[in-house]
Amino acid sequence: MFKVQTMSRLLIAASKDQLDTIVRELYRHNLFHIEDFVESDEEGYEGFKIGMPLPGAGSVSSDLIRIRSIENSFDVSAGEVETTVRSGTAELTRKIESELPVIEKEAMALIEEKSSLENTVREYGMKIAELEPFTGYTGYLEDLKGFDFFVVLAGYIPAHFGFTVPNESFYTTVNKRHFLIAVVPLENAEEAERSLLDAGFQAVAIPDETGTARARIDWYTQEITRLNNEIEGVKGRILAQKKTHAAFLVACDELLTAEVERKEAPLRFATTEETFVAEGWVPIEKKDALISDITSATGGKVYITELEYDPVEDVVPVEYHNPDFSKPTELLIDIYSRPQYSEFDPTLLVAIVFPIFFGFILGDVGYGLILLALSFYLRKMLKEEAGRKLLDVLRNASVSSIIFGLLFSEFLGYALPWDPIGLNRHLNIGGHSTGHGPDVTQMLVLTAWIGILHITLGRSLHIYNAMRKHHPGKHRTKVVFGQVGWILTMWGILFALWSLFAIPVMPDLTGFAGIVAGLNIFGILGAVMVVVGVIGVAQENVLDLLELPTIISHVLSYARLAAVGLSSVAIAMVTNYIAIELIIDPQLESLSVVGIVIILMGIVVFLIGHTLNTALGVLGGGLHSIRLHYVEFFTKFYQGGGKKYKPFGKNRKFTED
């Protein structure tokens, strides 16, 4: 909680004949984040070389490539296969030997059949295109060929052409262009061709066909239809094959991928002639189990030791360590950046505050229920991990939305049978004002409060991080006083404001007697705080003084919580007003056939309006809430950029030992 998973750095050394056993054991546990070995002349690493893959790596990877190519041709992906029965490794290995060649042969045959059919269809299509210009010519095509003393010219020409040589010519119109078929004596052919070219003649080859063009086209069209049916048949067979073999293929893929990863693991280890050394990271509580399992698997022929490391200087892989409640929110943090190892992990804070912001913006029981149902429904459909996490975040947010909806007394823009508790967001739309109208001023000031507290918390976390990361000394003092300076400046401005103006929902300090220049005791306190604060900020970095206006702008930025929420209320109320009061109600007074149609239209307007507003609510509520975290909150303390913890191994879905 608030801290990422503590890691231990392990060094595993053994002789090379234990390599396979140890790699297998590491892979099975799926815990060891391998620190890739880089050849260097560093002290203690002289003579170490990057290892070679284990024997058999080549043949396994070529098997894997074969599997992947079959998967490709059947269009199988692991995501769409339901895990029903897990295949045993031994059985699977035997099946790969015996069945894979058969499946591969079938797959290749089917794919070849399909592609050859598709090629023929394409070829026939081209033939049809060639024949098309000759459809106007009703004679047989073979009659245009095979003359000894004549030449037949065919092609497109811009306009009718006056031959200067003896000829017999025939014109048709194809696609709004003139098409000419002309017969000229052999001795005049050259002259005729030349003059035709000058007139913009585009020659077209006479198709090598027998019969009329129309008849041939009909024949080819029929053939294409028949071939397309055949292709559908082949596709059906491919689909059937896919259904039969998908489970086997993904299991093979999983098995062989694991095999390849294992065989290639030594590429990440340091080796000598006879030994190897693997370095990596393991979550601290799993360390003992891993060590004892490796030791027993190798019969004690291994040396494992825990290395010291500096949590700040060394790049330690980062794994979250959160209660289940805040696990989905890790996705939102990862989108921004994973925390560094020694840094405060804000996931739990975001998991609590994000839904509150969301609910404050979209505080409506109706929308909350719609989103809650949607998140449960989509969660059943979706198999992807990231998507599920996002939906869990949405679920938490919509629960908060319902709670705030009860407080605000809102249901799809209507008031619930009680008055709003705390804040009133009901607007005066269509001339029905409930109560005294929206408490805009109170809402604005409340959001400013939220901003002030959120930002103060952020700055405090920066101090906490600095205390943990830096050793006591000048640098740490500077950073801490800088952050204290920011906090003091903000609260100093607040005190000064309180002493000058009476603001609702904030302490009223105007009642005290002025001491200097109209400022009372709190005004002076505020001014002193600002001065000290500015000095604090400046001593850390003078350029930071340019950032001072952000104290105000970042706090005001939280006003979006009120504004976006009010706009969503306004859209809901306007939709209700238009749909119910302007369209449906007048018709209900005197029902008629046309009236019923209009009522149906009103219902459509109602549905469209609320659907749009739900979508806007998710976007507005979600994006603005997360933005307040990313921009206003995280910039105060969060660095991120931590390295992801990627353990060596895999969670197996389709296979088991």
Next chain:
Amino acid sequence: MAVEVMTVEVAEATASGFAAIGAGLAVGLTGMGTGLAQFSIGGAAVGATAENKDMFGLALLFTVIPETIVIFGLVVALLLLF
């Protein structure tokens, strides 16, 4: 020429009308300002994120800097209206 007599009600209605116009202008113009500023930053930010996903946090940060303008406009508008 008839002289228009400005009663208190008329004056109040005029004042609140002007306030509404002012509020509209405050949100509208600042919105346009923010939009203009975000237009190019947003384009560059999407490009940078497409090239390198780690840029997302920083890119988002740059993109939303101009939003301050419209927030100020919004606050002014709300204060004018209520």
